[in-house]
Amino acid sequence: MSDNYSVKLLNPKYIHQTMRLNSSIFLFFILFLFSTFCKAQQDKPIWQSAEYSVYKDRIVQNKFIGKANSATELVSNYQSPANEFQSSKITFKFSINGKDNEMSSGTDHQFNLLPGITETPLIKFGEHLKAEKTATTTYLKPDMRLKIRLDMRAILNDFKSKGFYTTFKGDKIFKEDFKGIYVAGGTAPLSWDFDNLVNHSDLELKDPDKDGIYETTLVFNAQKDQKQTDASWKLKLNTSAFPQYKSNFLLSDAIYNMSLEEMMKAVEPDSTFRTGKEWAGVWTRDISYSIILSMAYLQPKVAMNSLMRKVNSNFRIIQDTGTGGAYPVSTDRMIWAVAAWEIYKATGDQNWLEQSYKIIKNSIEDDLQNAYDSKTGMMRGESSFLDWREQTYPKWMQPADIYMSENLGTNAVHFQANKVLAEMATLLNIPDVANQHRKIADRIRKGMNETLWLKDKGYYAQFQYGRNFPITSPRSEALGEALSVLFDVTNAEQSKSVMSKTPVTAYGISCIYPQIPNIPPYHNNAVWPFVQSYWALASAKANNEAQVMESIAAIYRPAALFLTNKENFVADNGDFAGTQINSSNMLWSLSGSLSMIHKLIFGIEFTTTGLLLHPFVPQAMKGDRTLSNFKYRNAILNIEMEGYGNTIKEFSLDGKKQTEHFIPAGLKGTHKIKIELANSLISDAGINKVANYFSPAAPIVSYTAGNIWWKPVESAVKYQILKNGKTSESTTEAKLKVSDKDHAEYQVIAIDANNVESFASEPVWVMNKNLMSVYEAERSNPKSDKSYKGFSGLGFVEVSKSKNTSVKFPVTITQSGNYAIDFQYANGNGPTNTNNKCAIRSLTENEKELGTIVLPQRGNNVWSDWGYSNQLHVYFKKGKHTLNLTFDPANENMNLEVNQAMIDYMRLIKLKD
Numbered sequence: 076m077s078d079n080y081s082v083k084l085l086n087p088k089y090i091h092q093t094m095r096l097n098s099s100i101f102l103f104f105i106l107f108l109f110s111t112f113c114k115a116q117q118d119k120p121i122w123q124s125a126e127y128s129v130y131k132d133r134i135v136q137n138k139f140i141g142k143a144n145s146a147t148e149l150v151s152n153y154q155s156p157a158n159e160f161q162s163s164k165i166t167f168k169f170s171i172n173g174k175d176n177e178m179s180s181g182t183d184h185q186f187n188l189l190p191g192i193t194e195t196p197l198i199k200f201g202e203h204l205k206a207e208k209t210a211t212t213t214y215l216k217p218d219m220r221l222k223i224r225l226d227m228r229a230i231l232n233d234f235k236s237k238g239f240y241t242t243f244k245g246d247k248i249f250k251e252d253f254k255g256i257y258v259a260g261g262t263a264p265l266s267w268d269f270d271n272l273v274n275h276s277d278l279e280l281k282d283p284d285k286d287g288i289y290e291t292t293l294v295f296n297a298q299k300d301q302k303q304t305d306a307s308w309k310l311k312l313n314t315s316a317f318p319q320y321k322s323n324f325l326l327s328d329a330i331y332n333m334s335l336e337e338m339m340k341a342v343e344p345d346s347t348f349r350t351g352k353e354w355a356g357v358w359t360r361d362i363s364y365s366i367i368l369s370m371a372y373l374q375p376k377v378a379m380n381s382l383m384r385k386v387n388s389n390f391r392i393i394q395d396t397g398t399g400g401a402y403p404v405s406t407d408r409m410i411w412a413v414a415a416w417e418i419y420k421a422t423g424d425q426n427w428l429e430q431s432y433k434i435i436k437n438s439i440e441d442d443l444q445n446a447y448d449s450k451t452g453m454m455r456g457e458s459s460f461l462d463w464r465e466q467t468y469p470k471w472m473q474p475a476d477i478y479m480s481e482n483l484g485t486n487a488v489h490f491q492a493n494k495v496l497a498e499m500a501t502l503l504n505i506p507d508v509a510n511q512h513r514k515i516a517d518r519i520r521k522g523m524n525e526t527l528w529l530k531d532k533g534y535y536a537q538f539q540y541g542r543n544f545p546i547t548s549p550r551s552e553a554l555g556e557a558l559s560v561l562f563d564v565t566n567a568e569q570s571k572s573v574m575s576k577t578p579v580t581a582y583g584i585s586c587i588y589p590q591i592p593n594i595p596p597y598h599n600n601a602v603w604p605f606v607q608s609y610w611a612l613a614s615a616k617a618n619n620e621a622q623v624m625e626s627i628a629a630i631y632r633p634a635a636l637f638l639t640n641k642e643n644f645v646a647d648n649g650d651f652a653g654t655q656i657n658s659s660n661m662l663w664s665l666s667g668s669l670s671m672i673h674k675l676i677f678g679i680e681f682t683t684t685g686l687l688l689h690p691f692v693p694q695a696m697k698g699d700r701t702l703s704n705f706k707y708r709n710a711i712l713n714i715e716m717e718g719y720g721n722t723i724k725e726f727s728l729d730g731k732k733q734t735e736h737f738i739p740a741g742l743k744g745t746h747k748i749k750i751e752l753a754n755s756l757i758s759d760a761g762i763n764k765v766a767n768y769f770s771p772a773a774p775i776v777s778y779t780a781g782n783i784w785w786k787p788v789e790s791a792v793k794y795q796i797l798k799n800g801k802t803s804e805s806t807t808e809a810k811l812k813v814s815d816k817d818h819a820e821y822q823v824i825a826i827d828a829n830n831v832e833s834f835a836s837e838p839v840w841v842m843n844k845n846l847m848s849v850y851e852a853e854r855s856n857p858k859s860d861k862s863y864k865g866f867s868g869l870g871f872v873e874v875s876k877s878k879n880t881s882v883k884f885p886v887t888i889t890q891s892g893n894y895a896i897d898f899q900y901a902n903g904n905g906p907t908n909t910n911n912k913c914a915i916r917s918l919t920e921n922e923k924e925l926g927t928i929v930l931p932q933r934g935n936n937v938w939s940d941w942g943y944s945n946q947l948h949v950y951f952k953k954g955k956h957t958l959n960l961t962f963d964p965a966n967e968n969m970n971l972e973v974n975q976a977m978i979d980y981m982r983l984i985k986l987k988d
Contacts, residue, residue, distance in 0.1 A: 121324075121695040122628045126581045126649065129628045132325040134635040136649070141635030143329035146321070147310035153636040157652035161296055163188050163213040164206055167260030169198075169225055169280075171253065172934060173272040173906065176242040177201055179786070180470060180775060181593065183260075188215060188295060194222035197288065200230055200256075201243065215262075215296040223258055225280055228287035238864065249864040249939040252903075256280045256289050264293055267595050268655055270464065270908035273935070308638040312336045315704070317373060320672050322700035330634045331672055334665040337640055338373065341662045347381040351642055351658030359385040359395050360407055360460050363414035365666035368608055369673060371417035372681065372707070378418050379427060382411060387971060392438040394969050397462045399474025399931025400905055400913030402969050403445040406456030407485045409438065409492035416495040420681035423708055423740055432499045436508065439496060442489070443515070444965040445915060445927045451481060451539070452522030458538065459484035460554060464908065466598035467552075467587055469773045471837035472540065474907055474931035475945045479545075482538040483527055483555030490519040491562040502683065520564050528569070533576035535559055537587060542838045542946055543820050543895050543986065544800025549832060550770075551577045553584045554606045560613035574617040575760035580767045582649035583607050583629035589768040589831055596645045597655040600767070603643045604630050608667025615675050615691040618721065620757040623675070624693040630668055640664035646767050677702055677714060678721075686738040688726070692719040692752060710742040718752030725751040771825040773834040778841055783821050784810035788833065791825035797835060799987070818843045818987055846985035850884050852978040859977060863901065864939040866979045871901075874916065874960070875975040882960040884981050888951045893986040897946045898960070899979040900930045903938035907931070911969040914976035918947060919959045925949050928960060930976040941979055948986065 120128040120135075127136035134141045141151040166183040170176065177200060185206035186195055198204050233240040234250040241247055257272040257279050259265060264277060272278050280289035314335040322328055341349050348370070350361040362370075362381045370378045385393045385408075392411045394402035402408070415431035418424070446455040457477050461467040461484070468477060493516035500509035527536045529549060534556055536547040556577050560570045578588040583602035590600040611626030633641055637651055639659040644651045651657055673679050676696075678689035686707060697719035705712040718724070726736045727749045738748070774785040774794065785794075787809045796803050796811055798819050804811075813821065820840055825833040851868035853859075856879060858870040872879055888894075896918065904912035914930035926947040933940050960978065968974050 122624055124581065124628075127628075127632055129631060130326070131323065134326070134632050136632065136636060139636055141632075141638070143325040143635070146325060146328040147332055148307065149329050149333060149635060149638055150307045151636050151638050152306075153638075155650050155652035156648075157650055158296055161215040161262060163215050165221075165260060165262050165265070165295070167223075167258055167265055169200055170257045170259050170269055170272055171230075171240075171242075171248055172255065172937060173257055173269055174934075175259075175269045175470070176244065176246065176248070178203060178243060181772065181786075181789075186221075187213070188219050188221055189213060190216055193220060195224055197224045197226050199226045217296050217298050219295045220292060221295060222290055222292045223280065225256065225258075225289045226287065227256060227282070227289050231287050247865055247939075251862075251864065252934070252937045252939045254934075254936065258291065258293075261595065262295060264295070264297070266655060267593070268463075268465075270906060273906060308333055310336055312339050314339065318673070318705040319703045320700070321703075322696075323698045324696060326631060326635060327672075327696075330631055330668060333634065333638075334640060334668040337660045337665045338370075338662075338669065340660055341665070342374070342377055345380070346377050347384055348377060348662055350663070351661040357381050357384045359393055360410055360462075361663055363410040364460070364605060364609075365663040366414035367410075367417050368605070368663065368666040368670040370662075370666055371414065372421040372673075373669065375418055375422050375424075378414070382415055382418070382431075385411060386434055387969065389967060389971065390434050390437050391441060391967075392434060394911075395462070396909050396911050396969075398457055398464055398477055399907055399929075399933075400902070400910050400968065400970075402911070402913060403442070403455070403915065403927070403929060404457055404474045404478040404913055404931050405462055406442055406446045406454060407459035407462075407488050409435075409442065410459065410488045411435075412438075412492035412495045413488070416498065417681065419499075420683055421707075423683075428499060428502065432496070432503060435492065435496050435499070439492060439512070439515075441965045441967075444917070444924075444963070445929075446478075448481060448522075451526050452518035453481045453486045453526065453539075454489040454519065455479060455481055456485050458482040458552065458555075459488050459558075461552070461586060461598045463598055465591075465594055467537070467591070468540070469834035469837075471773070471775075473942060474913075474933075475929055475943060476540070476542065478929045478931065479542070479945045480538045480540040481522075481526070481545075483523070483535045483552050484558055485555075486519055486523050486527075487555055487558035487562055487564055490516050490523070490564055491558070493519065494562075498683075523559070523564055533572040535573070541800060541822070541835070543948070543984075544797075544838075546797065546800050546822070546835060548834065551588045553577070553586055553588075553610060557606070557609040557613040560616055561609065570613075570617040571619070571760050574614050574619045574622055576763050578763050578765040579622075579625070580646050580765060582632070582644065582646060583626070584610050585646040585767070588765070589770045590646070591834070592769045592772045595655055596647070596653050597643070600646045600769075601643045601654055602629065602646050602649075603664075604633060604640065605661075605663035605667040608670055611671060611675055615678075615721070617760075618758040619761075620693050620759045621762050623691060624695055625762060627671060627675075627693070627696075630671060634668060640668055672702065673705075676700070677716065679705075683740075685740045685742075688723075688736045688738070688748075688750065689721065690716060690723065690750060690752060691721045691757075692716075694719045694756070697754070707738065707742070708740055709744075710738070711745045712738065712748055713745065714748045714750065716750040716752065718754045720752045720755040721757050722753040722755045723750055724753040725749075768829075768831065770831050771827050771833040774823045774825050774836045776821065776823050776836040776839050778813070778821075778839050781814070782810050782812050783823070783839055783841070785823055785836065788825040790827045791833070792828050793826050795824040795826060795832070797822040797824065813841050815841050815843055817841065818846055818985075840984075842984065848886070848983045850886055850981045850983070852882060852884070852980055855885055856882050861938070861977070863977065865941055866901075866977075867899065868980065871977045871979045873975070873977055874914065874962070876962060876972075880962040882978060884958045884960070886956050886958060886981075886983065888953050888956060890985060891951065891953045892988050893948055893950050895946045895948055895984040895986055896925075896958075896981065898928060898930070898944040898981050899941050900944055901938050901941050901977040901979070902930050902932050902975070903934055903936050903940070904973055904975060905932040906935045907933060910935075912973045912975070913968050914974050915962075915966040915968055916960045917963045917966060919961055920956055925958070927966070938977065943982075
């Protein structure tokens with residue numbers, strides 16, 4: 076180094092210039108690092124799991140990405156993988172009249188559909204076809220056509236020679252009742268939904284040349300059915316009439332706007348809601364759950380119109396068609412009351428209050444006569460919204476059995492409906508009604524907590540079920556668990572327990588858990604976004620931040636990837652393909668998505684006197700956000716909010732600080748609300764995250780020669796024996812010696828290595844014949860002249876709204892005590908899964924009400940198929956009695972015109988004291 080350069084370095088001016096230059100470089104370097112850090116932070120997921128990640132602008136699930144390019148555009152490369160690797164092994168069985176009546180459960184025909192094969196061998200009905208083993212796993216090629224051939228000659232010969240065919244179960248199918256033969260199975264277009272086979276003409280086998288050989292040709296892995304989403308969604312409709320939402324989470328903004336647009340598309344020309352893109356019409360439960368979530372305040376007039384479409388000419392709420400002719404097998408129509416109340420709170424409409432009050436009161440009064448169980452204090456009826464028999468109930472349960480069940484979600488609905496009626500009566504100054512229904516609500520809540528609360532699990536049981544000796548199913552039921560928290564069935568400790576201990580699967584909370592084996596996804600093995608929304612709101616109420624954030628992720632994932640608010644998706648893999656039925660633009664799904672912003676993030680709660688605001692913003696979603704043009708009665712609210720947590724630090728209305736976070740109902744005009752959250756950590760009890768799991772199948776139990784026995788159940792390591800509803804012993808064998816002297820009802824539960832239980836088997840009576848009496852209906856009442864077959868005794872009696880409205884049964888009781896009473900009947904007015912012609916009667920003695928007898932549909936125009944009604948337990952003193960089966964005004968069904976059945980006999984079984 077030269078002396079001149081050394082002098083230069085020591086020059087103060089040079090030193091100053093160098094420092095300035097180096098500091099600029101240093102500052103640039105710091106800014107570069109900060110920018111890189113910010114970008115990295117910006118690109119970090121706000122939530123992630125092993126299955127998928129949520130970013131501020133996108134969802135990433137393996138190779139699939141759903142991304143918000145702007146607040147009005149979403150793009151996705153998602154394609155359903157459902158058809159990529161379908162096994163070439165087809166499993167199926169045949170079905171007479173759409174019933175599972177060919178072979179025992181779990182025994183299915185198997186056939187390898189390989190290239191070059193175009194038809195099955197000729198299969199005899201009831202003879203098991205097994206597939207040939209292949210050296211390697213093979214998959215279905217596209218558009219594989221297969222002719223399925225069935226030999227029905229033996230059955231047809233039985234029809235000709237005996238007049239009936241006897242199934243493997245011992246049931247008789249009479250020639251007159253033979254309506255058709257169908258094929259069911261597990262690979263599309265086949266379906267295991269036996270009840271709906273009659274609605275699929277391609278699954279019906281035909282015999283045009285009348286040679287007894289039935290055939291149908293199906294296409295498997297059809298390319299036209301390959302399911303994928305559109306490549307993009309762009310906002311096309313003008314949504315400015317509705318609340319506008321902006322945040323620094325672009326994905327959230329875009330999904331919000333997509334949901335607003337789909338909401339507008341969900342309105343029919345007559346100003347009522349359409350429940351889904353593929354679902355025309357109005358369904359009581361669908362619109363009601365949607366209205367509660369967000370439609371009550373976003374579209375109150377359409378909500379009112381839709382609810383009134385679900386009221387009949389008797390001013391009762393209509394129960395949707397469903398199991399056994401629906402009402403009172405299904406009773407969850409009362410969610411209408413909760414929706415009506417939400418509309419009143421949002422609008423303050425006095426006429427609506429008075430009108431809906433009368434409808435709700437009429438409907439509850441009928442339910443109290445037809446479905447109330449005074450023993451438990453709960454209401455009977457099918458699971459709310461889970462209205463597809465085998466999807467959530469054991470296969471053996473008939474519609475009459477489902478009527479007898481007492482379900483968590485349905486009882487939460489009845490509890491809240493009675494509270495609503497009490498609140499309405501208070502506002503209308505009818506104190507007697509208010510007091511009466513508060514007491515009824517209290518009895519229902521008490522019954523739920525005494526009967527369904529599982530202390531060892533920390534959440535509620537799915538339902539109570541059975542016949543003479545009901546037991547509880549320990550499965551969880553997501554909607555019922557959430558409603559129990561939201562409606563205050565729970566106390567604070569229970570709420571926290573329910574939200575932290577109920578099982579949650581990878582893609583969201585499945586409708587039930589564990590899943591039922593051999594049942595395809597729909598309610599079983601499925602997640603429904605609207606249920607997830609109720610779960611999120613319940614999580615916020617229980618202060619469970621982890622559950623709230625996971626729920627938001629579970630709602631945004633399918634919306635972003637599928638570019639629509641789908642009805643449901645498979646719990647196993649999160650895919651929309653594979654469920655039995657699905658729909659895009661689904662009303663309750665989009666309603667739930669919108670409620671996440673209004674009712675959860677901003678915490679808007681409607682009361683009779685105003686709005687309460689209690690925001691809940693997970694820390695991962697902290698930041699500034701606005702909700703503008705929010706219409707509340709005569710006011711328009713523009714809300715600004717910053718921070719995170721569930722504690723408000725500062726709340727102002729039009730620039731004035733408020734100690735109460737409340738907007739009075741009388742406010743008029745446009746107003747500005749500003750909320751600053753305290754950035755406080757939210758109490759978090761965690762999540763019971765579990766792998767998706769299937770229980771063992773329910774055993775099929777028979778009794779012969781002093782033994783109950785059953786076919787061993789796959790995955791079972793032991794069996795629990797129930798005697799009269801209580802555990803009597805455990806065994807690893809598939810049989811048990813019993814005595815008819817015990818006069819007992821037996822059930823068997825299969826238990827696997829993880830101690831997971833199956834449903835209990837169908838109850839089997841091992842009875843002392845001397846303790847059962849049969850009273851033929853035709854002995855004391857006019858015998859029908861109809862030519863139906865299969866009845867007992869000399870005939871049967873027709874009951875309808877005009878014929879035999881009171882049927883008498885003189886009986887002699889030889890021993891005082893408790894008796895089970897039921898009726899053998901036929902009802903061919905509709906199938907077991909649709910229509911609305913369930914027959915209802917009241918059983919009385921000397922005008923004393925003994926209970927309601929329900930005679931559900933058993934098959935469309937199938938009148939020689941006899942089954943048992945529900946059972947009543949009645950105490951009788953020794954001596955003579957006259958029982959009356961009567962049609963009362965409260966026994967109206969939803970059809971209003973046809974309320975008909977054939978009564979064969981009444982059965983009395985003495986129960987052990």
